[in-house]
Amino acid sequence: MLNDKIKKLEEKYRKTYLGYWKDFHQHPELSFNEIRTSSKVAEILGSMGISVKREVGYTGVTGLLEGAEKGPVIGLRADMDALKINERTGCDFVSENRGIMHACGHDAHTAMLLGAAHILSEMRERIAGSVKFIFQPAEENSPSGGAAGMIREGVLENPEVSAVLGLHVWPTLETGQLGIKQGVMSAASDRLKITIKGKSCHAAYPEEGIDAVVIASEVISALQTLISRNVSPLDSAVITIGKLSGGTRYNIVADRVDLDGTVRTFLPETRDMLSRKIEKITKATVESMGGTCEIEYQRGYPPIMNDPGVTSILRKTITDLVGSEGLYEVETPDPGGEDFAYFSEKVPSVFVWLGCKPKGVAVENFPKVHNNRFLPDEKALNIGVKYFCSSTLDLMNDLQK
Numbered sequence: 001m002l003n004d005k006i007k008k009l010e011e012k013y014r015k016t017y018l019g020y021w022k023d024f025h026q027h028p029e030l031s032f033n034e035i036r037t038s039s040k041v042a043e044i045l046g047s048m049g050i051s052v053k054r055e056v057g058y059t060g061v062t063g064l065l066e067g068a069e070k071g072p073v074i075g076l077r078a079d080m081d082a083l084k085i086n087e088r089t090g091c092d093f094v095s096e097n098r099g100i101m102h103a104c105g106h107d108a109h110t111a112m113l114l115g116a117a118h119i120l121s122e123m124r125e126r127i128a129g130s131v132k133f134i135f136q137p138a139e140e141n142s143p144s145g146g147a148a149g150m151i152r153e154g155v156l157e158n159p160e161v162s163a164v165l166g167l168h169v170w171p172t173l174e175t176g177q178l179g180i181k182q183g184v185m186s187a188a189s190d191r192l193k194i195t196i197k198g199k200s201c202h203a204a205y206p207e208e209g210i211d212a213v214v215i216a217s218e219v220i221s222a223l224q225t226l227i228s229r230n231v232s233p234l235d236s237a238v239i240t241i242g243k244l245s246g247g248t249r250y251n252i253v254a255d256r257v258d259l260d261g262t263v264r265t266f267l268p269e270t271r272d273m274l275s276r277k278i279e280k281i282t283k284a285t286v287e288s289m290g291g292t293c294e295i296e297y298q299r300g301y302p303p304i305m306n307d308p309g310v311t312s313i314l315r316k317t318i319t320d321l322v323g324s325e326g327l328y329e330v331e332t333p334d335p336g337g338e339d340f341a342y343f344s345e346k347v348p349s350v351f352v353w354l355g356c357k358p359k360g361v362a363v364e365n366f367p368k369v370h371n372n373r374f375l376p377d378e379k380a381l382n383i384g385v386k387y388f389c390s391s392t393l394d395l396m397n398d399l400q401k
């Protein structure tokens, strides 16, 4: 019954929220700079009679929709920021801000949540509980990010939020699929910076110096061995040194090399173990070759932990929405970081993947997120909007029991 109502209202508002999507896509803004986006969001929420708070965690916006009766408070989260990428999608609502692009689909997340707000506010009379709409800045800004700031400023209080739900457009899943998993859903994403210092000398007399380039190559290999020999084959982890710089000239032994990389893990114990061993092995390797080093291990986003109870309720929601063939059981969590994790640390939360690859297109032919050609299938958005609405009502209903 409620699902029929949601379906009808989704059709009624489809043009409206697709319009928001295209508008946000055309006007992307970088992390903590979501000025226009957050104003639009606040204005749209306000027009529905939802009580709006601005500047929650800098550029964040929240809206509180109170149902006709009292009940649990469900938080729905969307992120709003874009990336420093030059768009090459060739779509007819291409970015007007040169060099900035919604390449992670956060424009779609924001538009879908606004679509859900339209629908749920029209269903207010039938809602026993409240919905807190959380529009978050700076998801891409690891390690600080926008979620932590909103939580610090009380987004989960007044009224107290019982659960938070979120989603991400997912280019490896087809439109019509929703991916869910209980437990770990994304990796912890940490930053690793290592400065190696040696002693420079003429390239022809290396015995007079300490070669920081050679030391750096030993360190990089040692770090890879750390993964293969210390992380169980049943667990997994990644250390990538994405940037390496050092030296001054081809015929001078380098006295300094800087390594900059990222460490991804799924289990807290693996994360602690790696951060300890990275330090130990790097120091030992560098010192055994006569150099010195500085190591900076910066903790970024923790892993998202999907709550088992809420996950099982939402499995049913998803099946009702897209059928059992649309329910995708995620086996391996995503090695990418996602700061929705901070919500999942505080209250029972579930993050799902919304398939957005058009039907029939091969995975390898569909551009992934952070690619300058990434654009989610428009048809995926209506599933996301309906998912936001029915997951909220299902969960509210269950928490009431």
Ligand SMILES: [Zn+2]
Binding pocket: 104, 140, 369, 370
């Ligand atoms: Zn991203």
Ligand SMILES: [Zn+2]
Binding pocket: 104, 105, 106, 139, 168
């Ligand atoms: Zn993203």
